[in-house]
Amino acid sequence: MNWGNRPKYDIVRLSNLKESSMKKIYLIVILCLIAAQAYAGDVTVSVTEVRDSRTTGQFFAGLDLKLKVMGDAIADAKGLKLSVTKATDDTGRDLLKKEDDSRKEFTKPDENRTGQAEIEVKLKNPSRKAAVVKELEGEVSIYSPGRDPDSVASLPSFMTRAGKKIKNRAIQNARVDLTIMTKKEFDEFKERQKKEVKAKEGEMVKEFGEAMAKALGSLFGGLMEIGENSVILNITDPDSKVIELEFSDASGASMRSGSSMRTGDIRVFEFDKPMPQDAKLTIFLITPKSMTKASFKISDIALP
Numbered sequence: 001m002n003w004g005n006r007p008k009y010d011i012v013r014l015s016n017l018k019e020s021s022m023k024k025i026y027l028i029v030i031l032c033l034i035a036a037q038a039y040a041g042d043v044t045v046s047v048t049e050v051r052d053s054r055t056t057g058q059f060f061a062g063l064d065l066k067l068k069v070m071g072d073a074i075a076d077a078k079g080l081k082l083s084v085t086k087a088t089d090d091t092g093r094d095l096l097k098k099e100d101d102s103r104k105e106f107t108k109p110d111e112n113r114t115g116q117a118e119i120e121v122k123l124k125n126p127s128r129k130a131a132v133v134k135e136l137e138g139e140v141s142i143y144s145p146g147r148d149p150d151s152v153a154s155l156p157s158f159m160t161r162a163g164k165k166i167k168n169r170a171i172q173n174a175r176v177d178l179t180i181m182t183k184k185e186f187d188e189f190k191e192r193q194k195k196e197v198k199a200k201e202g203e204m205v206k207e208f209g210e211a212m213a214k215a216l217g218s219l220f221g222g223l224m225e226i227g228e229n230s231v232i233l234n235i236t237d238p239d240s241k242v243i244e245l246e247f248s249d250a251s252g253a254s255m256r257s258g259s260s261m262r263t264g265d266i267r268v269f270e271f272d273k274p275m276p277q278d279a280k281l282t283i284f285l286i287t288p289k290s291m292t293k294a295s296f297k298i299s300d301i302a303l304p
Contacts, residue, residue, distance in 0.1 A: 042073075045069050047067055048118070050065055066119075069117045069118075076146050077117075081105075082121065083138050086136070087133065087137070090130050093127045094124070107119050131303055135297065137296065140296065143243055153171045157280070158279065159279060163182045177235070178233065180231075229271045230270055233266070233269075242283060245267075245269075248280050255279065257270055
């Protein structure tokens with residue numbers, strides 16, 4: 001396939017609407033899918049909302065764009081992630097924020113609208129003289145586990161393996177280490193963390209003050225409390241390959257946690273009843289075959 005001769009697409013529609021003193025800008029952009037293997041279908045991206053907070057203040061300044069991604073390519077997707085590589089206003093100001101893209105969370109497609117997802121982009125303050133975002137360029141990464149069986153690790157009866165390092169080909173290929181922790185192991189980990197926080201208390205007092213240092217210590221202790229029905233996972237994932245974790249009972253019915261928290265490699269999921277011994281844990285992992293990428297370029301996005 002000769003990608004050098006592929007057609008280029010430009011903006012085909014632009015309209016402005018006013019709603020509650022907020023302008024919503026709709027721009028439809030056709031994207032070409034770029035993948036190692038041929039994949040049929042187009043993806044459309046719409047800029048559905050612009051929130052512009054041009055201020056000289058430090059904390060609330062910025063430009064937020066809400067993007068809608070649509071198309072058959074994401075109908076079976078498990079997650080999407082958007083990265084912006086270029087953003088400038090019509091004065092030439094660089095609006096791009098420097099972020100660690102590898103640690104961004106994937107956005108789930110809309111459960112009620114097949115083939116759609118909304119993703120928010122945060123940019124720097126445009127110039128006060130700017131009327132439009134002149135250029136917005138980037139890439140949408142689409143994760144579809146159905147394209148590669150090795151991107152899904154299924155662990156039936158995972159609770160019976162508590163306290164042991166999990167051996168699974170898909171997990172090991174992704175360079176991920178997984179252990180289902182027992183409450184005893186978690187309590188030992190918690191005590192080690194408390195000692196580390198205590199040892200750094202002097203530094204925290206110097207930097208934040210005594211009251212703030214105590215508040216941070218109390219906050220850490222509160223976040224680390226677990227309930228009787230907690231599932232505790234220790235996941236080492238240096239390459240950020242784990243996209244999502246799903247729990248299900250023996251019949252395959254989904255079991256959703258009421259809440260979850262994370263500190264370092266430790267992830268705690270709270271449930272309203274004990275996890276059955278025959279429950280299954282499914283881990284979704286990034287692999288080359290499971291990923292499809294779509295590059296995009298949008299011009300002249302009007303600012304409120």
